[in-house]
Amino acid sequence: MxxxxxxxxxxxxxxxxxxxxxxxxxxxxxxxxxxxxxxxxxxxxxxxxxxxxxxxxxxxxxxxxxxxxxxxxxxxxxxxxxxxxxxxxxxxxxxxxxxxxxxxxxxxxxxxxxxxxxxxxxxxxxxxxxxxxxxxxxxxxxxxxxxxxxxxxxxxxxxxxxxxxxxxxxxxxxxxxxxxxxxxxxxxxxxxxxxxxxxxxxxxxxxxxxxxxxxxxxxxxxxxxxxxxxxxxxxxEYIKDEKDLVASSATVENSVIIPPVYIGENAVIQNSVVGPHVSIGNNTKVYDSIVSNSIVQESTTLKNGNISNSMVGNNVTYEGHQSDLSLGDFNTLKE
Incomplete structure (x- = not known):
């Protein structure tokens, strides 16, 4: 085949x-x-x-x-x-x-x-x-x-x-x-x-x-x-019962994870609420934020964010407040 x-x-x-x-x-x-x-x-x-x-x-x-x-x-x-x-x-x-x-x-x-x-x-x-x-x-x-x-x-x-x-x-x-x-x-x-x-x-x-x-x-x-x-x-939702949706190398500190979520390798989640229906890419860092129903790609940093129904690209730096975002790669946005 x-x-x-x-x-x-x-x-x-x-x-x-x-x-x-x-x-x-x-x-x-x-x-x-x-x-x-x-x-x-x-x-x-x-x-x-x-x-x-x-x-x-x-x-x-x-x-x-x-x-x-x-x-x-x-x-x-x-x-x-x-x-x-x-x-x-x-x-x-x-x-x-x-x-x-x-x-x-x-x-x-x-x-x-x-x-x-x-x-x-x-x-x-x-x-x-x-x-x-x-x-x-x-x-x-x-x-x-x-x-x-x-x-x-x-x-x-x-x-x-x-x-x-x-x-x-x-x-x-x-x-x-x-x-x-x-x-x-x-x-x-x-x-x-x-x-x-x-x-x-x-x-x-x-x-x-x-x-x-x-x-x-x-x-x-x-x-x-x-x-x-x-x-x-x-x-x-399809894969919510699969193992390893949260990578073993990810760091989750003082945070709430609401399944189903995917969290990639070497991601860092601190003082945040992530989920449900969130995908976090490898090497991405989320600080002091609330993220739901969103895709955040690799090597991105979110601070002080409250985002939902959003896509955030690779190598993005975002500091802000509640948003419905569509941010491409290599952007920096501070609000």
Whole structure:
């Protein structure tokens, strides 16, 4: 089994947090979004993960090494491919054409999920979906009486289905997918000016490929600050019974910790209340503060703060009062 992860986008809606790192490396409950994604896909697959291929922009050698390490953490080879120009989802996946062999899962790196199923690897293809109240903003699938997908409908004006496509797909034959993606590029078949995966899915379906839905129990978006903070909250609830959420090297003095929280290596918490639903990165220091429902990244210092529903980046110095913050890396703010 291979996992293909397109993640070359700039993450503009997450600025300033994506000015120094790509969005998929923002931490959720102590691990980068993309690591959570890869680990959760591995859990539902019934086969070992042989390779994880990442399609990225010009993120630098350190980011590339971090991604390889993430692949190796699930026992897989890590491969790096580059998308030089944003030409659509089909083009992005095809950038990893050398890895499109055998069974593959394609997973776009701005979403997380909770699933209670095991992936049926005998199916031709599987589209992961979530029931939504308002389908209009999403691509949805229609089903027949055999639970097979008959149509892909993008942002329907009128109700056709409440099963939204979340951006994770399984293909039994990666080489077949590769050929269908290449067909789009060779024949300049675009939708809204870009090469789209949904066009390849439609062509494959029309040639007899049977796609079935895999219904997840929760879909978590990381598209903006508020959504990412909420995802951190939900993830901490998922893993609240795991050991070592508070690192043994962390120092907690004269403070109250309200679970679930994650506190990283060599963090220092003094005279503070932290939690619930807080992630504190490695080497971060929190003094005389109240922090709830927030993500505070690495090597940051908070003093005299009262923050909630916030994201604070790396290497930040903050002294202040009650706030709803979105502070990027290397900022200093005193109030």
């Amino acid at each position: 291979r996992i293909i992860v397109p993640m070359a986008g700039m993450g503009k809606r997450m600025r300033p947090h994506t000015l120094t790192i790509p969005k998929p490396l923002i931490p959720i409950a102590g691990k980068p979004i993309v690591q959570r994604l890869v680990e959760d896909i591995a859990k539902v697959c019934q086969e070992p993960i042989e390779e994880v291929a990442f399609i990225i922009g010009d993120f630098g050698k350190q980011v590339e090494q971090n991604l390889v390490n993430i692949a190796e953490s699930v026992g897989a080879k890590g491969s790096i491919y580059h998308q030089e120009e944003a030409l659509g989802t089909a083009h992005a996946i095809l950038c990893a054409q050398e890895s499109l062999e055998g069974k593959v899962v394609v997973a776009f790196a701005d979403t997380l999920f909770k699933a209670d199923f095991e992936l049926d690897t005998n199916a031709d293809g599987t589209i992961w979906v979530q029931k939504v109240e308002d389908p209009k903003p999403f691509g949805v699938v229609k089903l027949n009486d055999n639970n097979e997908i008959t149509d892909f409908v993008e942002k329907p004006e009128h109700f056709v289905s409440d099963l939204a496509i979340i951006g994770i797909y399984y293909f039994k034959d990666g080489a077949y997918l590769r050929s269908e993606l290449q067909y789009l590029l060779d024949n300049d078949i675009k939708d809204k000016g870009e090469f789209q995966l949904t066009n390849a899915l439609e062509n494959m379906k029309n040639k007899g490929t049977v796609f079935v839905p895999a219904l997840i129990s929760e879909w978590l978006d990381c598209g903006n600050k508020n959504a990412t903070v909420y995802t951190n909250q939900r993830y901490l």
